[in-house]
Amino acid sequence: MTTTAPIPTTASSRSERMPYAALIVMMLMSFLLVTAEFLPNGVLTEMAESLRITPGQAGQTVTVTAFVGLLVAPTIGLIFPRLDRRSLLVWMALAAAVSNLVVAISPNLIIVLLARFLLGAAISAFWSMSITVAARIAGPERLGRAVMFTAAGASFATAAGVPIGVMLSELIDWRAVFALAGVVTGLLAILLRTLLPSVPAERASSLRLLVDTVRRPGISLGMIGHVLVVLGHFLAYTYVRLALERIPDVDASTIVVLLALFGAGGLIGNLVIGLVIDRSFAFFAVFAPLAIAVSVASMILLSGSIVGIGIVVFVWGFFFASWLIVANTWVGHRMPDRLEAGGSLVVVGFQAAIMIAAGVGGFLVDTLSVELVYTVGAAILLVGAVLFGASNRIKA
Numbered sequence: 284m285t286t287t288a289p290i291p292t293t294a295s296s297r298s299e300r301m302p303y304a305a306l307i308v309m310m311l312m313s314f315l316l317v318t319a320e321f322l323p324n325g326v327l328t329e330m331a332e333s334l335r336i337t338p339g340q341a342g343q344t345v346t347v348t349a350f351v352g353l354l355v356a357p358t359i360g361l362i363f364p365r366l367d368r369r370s371l372l373v374w375m376a377l378a379a380a381v382s383n384l385v386v387a388i389s390p391n392l393i394i395v396l397l398a399r400f401l402l403g404a405a406i407s408a409f410w411s412m413s414i415t416v417a418a419r420i421a422g423p424e425r426l427g428r429a430v431m432f433t434a435a436g437a438s439f440a441t442a443a444g445v446p447i448g449v450m451l452s453e454l455i456d457w458r459a460v461f462a463l464a465g466v467v468t469g470l471l472a473i474l475l476r477t478l479l480p481s482v483p484a485e486r487a488s489s490l491r492l493l494v495d496t497v498r499r500p501g502i503s504l505g506m507i508g509h510v511l512v513v514l515g516h517f518l519a520y521t522y523v524r525l526a527l528e529r530i531p532d533v534d535a536s537t538i539v540v541l542l543a544l545f546g547a548g549g550l551i552g553n554l555v556i557g558l559v560i561d562r563s564f565a566f567f568a569v570f571a572p573l574a575i576a577v578s579v580a581s582m583i584l585l586s587g588s589i590v591g592i593g594i595v596v597f598v599w600g601f602f603f604a605s606w607l608i609v610a611n612t613w614v615g616h617r618m619p620d621r622l623e624a625g626g627s628l629v630v631v632g633f634q635a636a637i638m639i640a641a642g643v644g645g646f647l648v649d650t651l652s653v654e655l656v657y658t659v660g661a662a663i664l665l666v667g668a669v670l671f672g673a674s675n676r677i678k679a
Contacts, residue, residue, distance in 0.1 A: 305420045305478045306432040309413065312376060312475065313436030315468045316406045318447075319383055320348050321440070322464065326457040333457065336392050344386075344399050349634055351403025352410075356630035357493055359408045360484070360623045368412050368419075368482035369475065375405040376472035383465030387458045407630055412482075414611045414626040419482045426615040427564065430608050431557025438549040438604040484623075496624040501677030502617060508671030509610055510632045512572045515664035516603050517640035518656055519579045523596075525653040529586045537589065541596050548597035549604030556605040564612050569672035571609055574602040576664035583657050607633075613675070 323330060323344045331341045363371055378401045385398035413433045414426070421429035451460045497503050519526070523545075527538045556567060578599035585591035607629075614625030647656045 301425070301428070302420050302480075305480065306417075306429060308471070308474045308478050309416065309420075310432040310436035310439075311471055312372070312409060313413070313433045314440045315436075315464065315471060316379055316402070316409055317437045317440035319379060319402055319461075319464050319468070320406055321345060322460065326452045326460060329452060329457040334389075334392050334395065340392060343392075344395055347396050347399045348403035348406060349637055351400050352407035353631060353634035353638065355404045355407040356411050356627050356634060357490070359404075359411050360627060361490065363484070365484050368416055368484060369479045371412060372409060372416065372479065373472050373475045375408045376468055376475055378402075379405040380465045380469035380472065383461045383468060387462035387465065407634070410630045410633075411627045412623065414614055414629075415622045416479065416482050417611075418615065418622055419480055425561060427560035427608055427612040428557055430611045431553055431560070434557070434604065434607045435550065435553040437607070438546070438553050492621070493624050493627065496618060496621050496628065499618070501674040502628075504670055504677065505613060505617065505674030506628055506632055508572075508667045508669070508674060509613075509629065510636050511663050511667030512575070512606060512671060513633050513636035514640050515572075515579070515660045515662075515667060516575055516606075517637050518644045518660035518663065519582065520603075521640055521644050522653055522656055523582075526582050526586070526657060527592070529583075529653070530589055530592060531587060533589065541589075541593060544593055545596040545600035548600030552601035552603075552605045553608065555601075557608050560605075560608050560612050564609070564616060565672075565675055567605070567609050568613065568675055569668050571602045571606060572664050572668035572671065575599060575606075576661045576668065578602070579657050579664060580661040583654050613671075616675075 323341060330344075331337060334341070359371075382398045382401035382405070385401075386395050389395045389398060414430065417429035417433065418426050451463070497506065523542070524538065527533060527541055530537075556571075560567060578595050581595045582592065582599075585595060610629045610632075611626065614622060614629060618625040644656050647659065
């Protein structure tokens with residue numbers, strides 16, 4: 284069975300100064316990828332009218348990216364076992380650029396969906412490799428702070444990327460928005476090649492390596508906890524609009540403000556928790572999902588107060604946006620010799636939880652109530668917190 288070698292601590296990781304230019308480029312890539320992933324949400328009506336399809340069919344452009352990501356995450360390192368990870372990220376940026384440009388000129392939904400396959404692969408490859416690249420950039424001892432940058436890009440895209448796309452679509456055609464995203468992502472490939480250090484591939488040649496990694500003490504328990512945390516969150520967040528509409532006399536502009544508070548909380552949470560996670564990992568591994576669980580439950584309990592809900596969504600965003608930092612720091616603590624395998628498992632957990640949440644949550648909302656969905660989500664989060672925290676008490 285093939286094994287992996289620990290990533291050596293490079294001179295840059297031993298230096299006192301963080302290589303911020305490289306980390307900022309990683310942040311920009313996560314921002315552009317996540318923005319492109321959810322851009323159809325903001326231009327759904329325009330896309331549907333132009334392609335002569337229903338809004339529901341247009342929404343499948345997001346589903347496709349998640350499905351492809353689920354397939355690519357555990358296999359990308361096996362498909363390119365020897366390719367330098369910097370080169371892999373450059374190629375993935377180019378793939379995302381081509382995807383956006385093809386969408387911009389596509390005459391029908393079939394070609395759009397095929398183009399989005401490329402984007403899904405690029406997103407999943409980036410998140411699977413980001414922890415390995417971050418460790419090489421900043422050093423294993425500062426992994427949490429380095430991951431903060433990539434997670435911040437995703438949070439910023441959630442808070443501002445899609446709204447920016449919506450505003451641009453009001454000024455220019457939706458196709459031009461995708462074309463612009465493609466050009467900018469293509470230019471980013473040049474920065475990635477210029478500013479990132481060389482990152483040799485870990486030696487991984489078989490799916491047996493991933494299976495063996497899961498079999499390590501505490502890893503399977505931690506992965507189950509991770510999936511439950513993400514599942515509990517997305518069960519609730521997917522239907523946050525319905526939960527907010529329960530507030531008496533709430534209007535569309537108030538909902539926009541509340542969602543903006545969620546995004547603002549995420550940005551601040553990334554910064555605050557990212558700066559201290561390397562020293563406080565064990566605490567946040569349990570406290571973060573507990574705080575999310577309380578926030579989800581409070582969305583139902585405090586629905587009569589706009590101020591109360593405003594505080595709740597801010598706290599919710601603050602802690603969930605940092606979960607990727609917590610999960611990747613867990614990988615660095617528990618699997619320092621298998622960062623690629625661990626990163627792939629984290630991404631698989633995210634994608635699987637999102638797909639389950641969309642299906643189960645939709646069924647519960649349609650047949651029962653949004654209150655039940657939030658109650659189930661909070662309960663799942665509590666179980667996830669217990670299991671994830673317990674995994675860290677098992678000796679490796």
